[in-house]
Each structure stands twice: as C-alpha cells, then as structure tokens.
Amino acid sequence: MISRGTWSFLTSRPLVVSFELTHSCTADCQHCDKGGIKPEPKGLLHAADYGRLRSMLKPMAVQLSGGEPLLRPDLEDIIRAVKEPSGLPYTILVSNGRLFTEEKYLKLRALGVNQFSFSLDFPDERHDTFRRSRGLYEHLSHLVPTLAAHGFDDVALNTAITRDNLGSLVDIYKRATQWGVSISYSAYTPLRTHSMDHYISSADDLALLHRTLDELLALKAKNGRIANSPWTLSGIHDFFLHGSIPGCKAGQRFMVVTPTGGLRPCSMFEDTYPSQKEILKEWVPKNDCGGCYVSIRSYLDASFWTLLKDNLSNRVFGGSKAAKNC
Ligand SMILES: C[S@@+](CC[C@H](N)C(=O)[O-])C[C@H]1O[C@@H](n2cnc3c(N)ncnc32)[C@H](O)[C@@H]1O
Numbered sequence: 001m002i003s004r005g006t007w008s009f010l011t012s013r014p015l016v017v018s019f020e021l022t023h024s025c026t027a028d029c030q031h032c033d034k035g036g037i038k039p040e041p042k043g044l045l046h047a048a049d050y051g052r053l054r055s056m057l058k059p060m061a062v063q064l065s066g067g068e069p070l071l072r073p074d075l076e077d078i079i080r081a082v083k084e085p086s087g088l089p090y091t092i093l094v095s096n097g098r099l100f101t102e103e104k105y106l107k108l109r110a111l112g113v114n115q116f117s118f119s120l121d122f123p124d125e126r127h128d129t130f131r132r133s134r135g136l137y138e139h140l141s142h143l144v145p146t147l148a149a150h151g152f153d154d155v156a157l158n159t160a161i162t163r164d165n166l167g168s169l170v171d172i173y174k175r176a177t178q179w180g181v182s183i184s185y186s187a188y189t190p191l192r193t194h195s196m197d198h199y200i201s202s203a204d205d206l207a208l209l210h211r212t213l214d215e216l217l218a219l220k221a222k223n224g225r226i227a228n229s230p231w232t233l234s235g236i237h238d239f240f241l242h243g244s245i246p247g248c249k250a251g252q253r254f255m256v257v258t259p260t261g262g263l264r265p266c267s268m269f270e271d272t273y274p275s276q277k278e279i280l281k282e283w284v285p286k287n288d289c290g291g292c293y294v295s296i297r298s299y300l301d302a303s304f305w306t307l308l309k310d311n312l313s314n315r316v317f318g319g320s321k322a323a324k325n326c
Contacts, residue, residue: 001088004059006308014276016059017054017059018254021067021069021078023066045260047080047081050081093116102143116147120140123168155181156184158184158186183227191292206237244290246288248289250297266296
C-alpha cells in the first residue's frame, strides 16, 4: 500500500477512488441527496468496467459507496473485478447496513473487502427518523455487534456531524465501543442538499461542538477507537466556524466515479470529465472550494509525510483502529 501510495503521489494519480455503484438507496436521509429507490440509468457500469477503471487509475484504496452499494445484485462480481491478486486496492464498503447480514459480511470479506463502514447518525431510534427508514437502528444494534464478535476488527461506524446529532456525539462513540467497533466522524456539508438546516452555526452550538470535540480527543487518547487524526477532529470545528476550509485535494488525491462511469473530482459537483488528466488540467487549477469536510477529503488534505506516518501507524487505512467513510 505504501509503495502504491507513493507511486500515486509521484504520478499525480488518485490515492483513493470512490466508486458510487448506484444512486439508488434504501434510506432517504435528511442530510443527503441520494435518497430513495430509483430505476438504474442506461449505461450502468458492470463488473468488468470497474476492473478496467481500477487498472487505469491504480488507486491505493477504493471506496464502494453510493447510494446504497448493497442494492447492486452484482456486488460480488464488482469486488472480484476491483481486487488485484496482490490484495490491493484496500477496499472499504460504505453502507447503511439495511440489506446486510452476517452471511453477506463473511462472503464479502472473503472476496477481499478490507473494511465495512456503517453509517450511524444517532445512538438510538432517532436514527430511523433521520434516515426515514423504520427499524434500521434496531437492525444495526444486532448486526454490528454480531459482525464485530468475529474478531476481524474490520467493522466501523461513521457519523456525519449535524446540528441534529450535536448533543449525541459522545453517546454515539459509547455505542460504537459497546458494539465493539471503531468510529470516524465527519462534518455535514450543505453542498449536497443546498440546505443550512443541519449546519452548525450559532455561537452556542459552536461552543458545544468545541467542547464535544475536545471530549472526543480525550477519549481517543485514552481508549483509541476514534479513527480521526487529531487534526481532522479540530478541522471539523474550523469548518463549521468559518463555513469553509481551504486545501481540498479533490481530483488529485481522490476522485469519484458515478454509476455510469462519469469521472468527477468529488461527489459534490455534477460536472463529469472523460479522464483524470482532464480533471487535473481543467478543474484542479480552479478549485478553491472549501465547502465540505467529509472524511475522504479531510484525511487526504494532509502532507505526504503525515499520510505516510499515519499509514505506518495504521491510522488511516487498515489496522485495528481504522474507520473511514465518504
Ligand atoms: C452518501 S452515503 C452512501 C453510502 C450508504 N448508503 C450509507 O448511508 O452509508 C455515504 C455517507 O455520506 C454521508 N452523507 C450524506 N449526506 C451528507 C452530507 N450532506 N454531508 C456529510 N455527509 C453526508 C452519510 O451520512 C453516509 O455516511
């Protein structure tokens, strides 16, 4: 992974590619633009296309996301096509968990999925209301500890911080430890929904966020189990405080492939490009967007040496304390 990552740096290829396998979803989350079941579009990519894209882009890691990736009936074939005989790329499956079972978990990890990242927005049934998906929390509360009990240490939770769950972030951490998994936090971005409803902006809320992130930093130092580096946790506060955070490396260190094969620098913008070369030439030089601080972006803002150090200490991809989302 380290040599692949170094090669990507030197050749300006993306370290991480997020394959959005579908834009259909079993949930309809209040903070997301990908909610609800939709017919698949013409030109949907198939397993062989993902193999071709992987060998063209040669990422160190891929994220299988969406929409809800478990809606793809050919998911197993896609994973087979994405994985190289070497075991690369490091493969993270991001899911709401609704269609997940223990059997599916064992099958997908045998095929080479390295990390299973389940989204959790609340530590109780408020999760169902926020995701408009009745019974989802109850399902996760059985599923996640069952998967964790296998002891492979490849299951994590991911939580997008919103104004709605601001008061529950430590309880979500406690739920993760109770279920035996690690957790990664990211920040709500209004870029998907064009709504400030879930954004944290009042002085009181920002002060509470500051105190809560400090508490999470202390918990991380004491018990681990929080995947964020200290700089990404404090960056979450800076992002909400300033409404923006500079230094985004979209299109260079990470990029997104839509379900029909469009190449995008990130999932927040609709423009697609025929190649990463075009993204580097046309989009990257003009990119002054600081409008999100989702994990794929925040983790990859770091310098080469910081990323190298974090990977050597297993903090970002792989290892016992990893957790990652999109
Ligand atoms: C788009 S979903 C796709 C994968 C899967 N359906 C799931 O729910 O995990 C991936 C992640 O994006 C997060 N997300 C959705 N809308 C967001 C937003 N506006 N800001 C930050 N994160 C967001 C979700 O919470 C989820 O963890």
